[in-house]
Amino acid sequence: MSKENINTQKTSYLIKRFIPYFKPYKHILALDLFCATLTTLCDLVLPVIVRSLTNKAAYHLEQLTPRLILTIGTIYLALRIVDVIANYYMASVGHIMGARIETDMRKDLFEHLQQLSYSFYNNTKIGQLMARITSDLFDVTEFAHHCPEEYYIALVKITVAFCILGATNIWLTLLIFALIPVMIIFAMRYSLKMRTAFKKSRNQLGEINAQVEDSLLGVRVVKSFANEDLEAEKFRKGNEGFLDAKKEVYKYMAAFQSTTRFFDGLMYLVVVVAGAIFMMKGLITPGDFMAYLLYVVMLLATVRRIVEFTEQFQRGMTGIERFIEVMDEEVEIKDAADAIPVQKVKGNIRFDHVSFHYKDDDENVLTDLNFEIKEGENIALVGPSGAGKTTLCNLILRFYDITAGSIQVDGNDIRNVTTHSLRSQIGMVQQDVYLFSGTVYDNIEYGRPGATHEEIEKAARLAGADKFIEELPDGYNTYVGERGVKLSGGQKQRISIARVFLKNPPILILDEATSALDNESERLVQQSLEELTKGRTTLTIAHRLTTIKNATKIFVLTDDGIEESGNHEELLAKGGLYARLWM
Structure with a gap:
């Protein structure tokens, strides 16, 4: 996903993957196609009526009575009423079915992304994912509704028209119908090119989304460096790239439509010239000729509609293809078939010969780690940047799977327990705090959805956040802004700590939770963290060693593994790496 794929997959494969989404709506689809049959039959009756009236007027005028005309008119009126009702169902319920399928696909895509x-996510642009989950699926609504409907109507019209016209004059019929496959073949030449162009256009739109998101989220950095012109130039290039992709789309669309118009004219020419010759030789009657003209008009409209639907078809295929590309991304962290949920974890953690490297890199980040953390211990991880401290903590949460050894929580290998139950027992406070767009209340409640107001206030009080929250304009109902931009770093951090207090996990991970704060904010947050760690197994990553000198045990992690371990005084007495870092 890091590089956008513009190679198209086979249409048959994409349709096969898409068809299961019709299953919940098969009764609606069946009724929709029944209504399509009714509207098609109504269209097919008119040429028959015109043919009958014309022949009677030409050869049996005495049979053309007012009663006959009134009867035929009444029948046709009834058919048009049926047509209107059927068309209303197709246009309303049929479209809603398409919208429901789009909604189902979007739900599946979002759940898969989760x-x-x-x-x-390390290798994928969020803007591209936003394009796939929103705009890429817009065309699926029209596709899901119109694809079965349009092809079904075309099949019925062409089949019935061929039978009726063939019974009238087989040679003229064969002459007309011989042009239809040629027309479709020429039009389809541009079909795959159109889909490739549509996909390029969608990819470029995703790039624009990614660039806009990056620029707007970093707008404070942009302004601080006075780089508005630089961002505008980056956007201009992306926007021009999108225009180039659209130009390619419209070039193939123009060739596509021009081809169909040429064959339209050719078929009319054949009907008029050949029909006139047949009529001159007495092989068809004037009524038959009129019926031919009406059926050809109808057939051309049907074929043109199918050919023009190809544009919509390819748009839908592009959306489905980009949907499938994400859905086919493998879920790396899966629960084992016999995974069990864990509850009431005590907090014993053991690393048993653990090694790890990232999927796209064969070099180990961690090699043969062996250590044990007992229930209630406060363990600190220190060492140079890049030694794998954050990675080690991510492995406990099973954000990645280890490549060798085992990690055990209370004696259970974490690969043998459900990830949801494992992560529900672990709380994490990170340096880069993420607050969701919403209120202070919403962001604290995220720690345990459904918590009472009293529980949320208690969590805020334990985190030392209650006083500043009460001073906000709307208290707990104050809107925090995108990513919490309306709050200071210390305020955001205390809200994130309140969130963990509300979760109340037995295991706590603090990943440089105070390193980005000023001295006063650090002091307040450190007090909150000290309260939070009481009675919990705690693993703290810290660059500021003053914050962890009271830890039960300190591990000094380097590229070679755990180089030193012990409490603050023991490590200072050794005079090794920790002592040098402390100095």
Whole structure:
């Protein structure tokens, strides 16, 4: 997913993957096609009526009575009423079916994205994913409704028209119908090119989304460096790239439509010239000729509609293809078939000969780690950047799977327990706090959805956040802005700590939770963290060693593994790497 794929997959494969989405709506689809049959039959009756009236007027005028005309008119009126009712169902319920399928696909796509691992997001632009989950699926509504309907109507009209016209004059019929496959073949030459162009256009739109998101989320950095012109130029290039992709789309669309118009004219020419010759030789009657003209008009409209639907068809195929590309991304972190949920975890953690490297890199980040953390211990991880401290913590949460050894929580290998139950027992406070767009209340409640107001206030009080929250304009109902931009770093951090207090997990991971704060904010947050760690197994990553000198045990992690371990005084006495870092 890091590089956008513009190679198209086989249409038959895409349709096969798409068809299961019709299953919940098969009764609606069946009724929709029944209504399509009714509207088609109504269209097919008119040429028969005109043919009958014309022949009677030409050869049996005495049979053309007012009663006959009134009867035929009444029948045709009844047919048109049926046509209107059937068409209303197709246009309303049929379209809603398409919208429901689009909704189902979007739900499946979002749920799948929630399951994908960190490594997927490390290599994928969020803007591209936004395009796939929104605009890419818009055309699926029209596709899901019109695809079976249009092809079914075309099949019925062409089949019935061929039978009726063939019974009238087989040679003229064969002459007309021989042009239809040629017309379709020429039109289809541009079909795959159109789909490739549509996919390029969608990819480029995703790139624009990614660039806009990047620029707007980093708008403070942009302004601080006075780089508005640089961002505008980056956007201009992306926008021009999108225009180039659209030009290619419209070039193939123009060739596509011009081809169909040429064959339209050719078929009319054949009917008029050949029909006139047949009529001159007495092989068809004037009524038959009129019926031919009406059927040809109807057939051309049907074929043109199918050919023009190809544009919509390819748009839908593009959306389905880009949907499938994400759905086919493997979920790396899966529960084992016999995985069990864990509850009431005590907090014993054991690393047994653990090694790990990232999927796209064969070099180990961690090699043969062996250590044990007992229930209630406060363990600190220190060491140079890049030694794997954050990676180690991510492995406990099973954000990645280890490549060798085992990690055990209370004696259970974490690969043998459900990830949901494992992560529900672990709380994490990170340096880069993420607050969701919403209120202070919403962001604290995220720690345990459905918590009472009293529980949320208690969590805020334990985190030392209650005082500043009460001073906000709307208290707990204050809107925090995108990513919490309306709050200071210390305020955001205390809300994230309140979130973990509400979750109340037995295991706690603190990943440089105070390193980005000023001294005063750090002091307040550190007090909150000290309260939070009481009675919990805690693993703290810290660059500021003053924050972890009271830890039960300190592990000094380097590229060679755990180089030193012990408490603060023991490590200072050794005079090794920790002592040098402390100094």
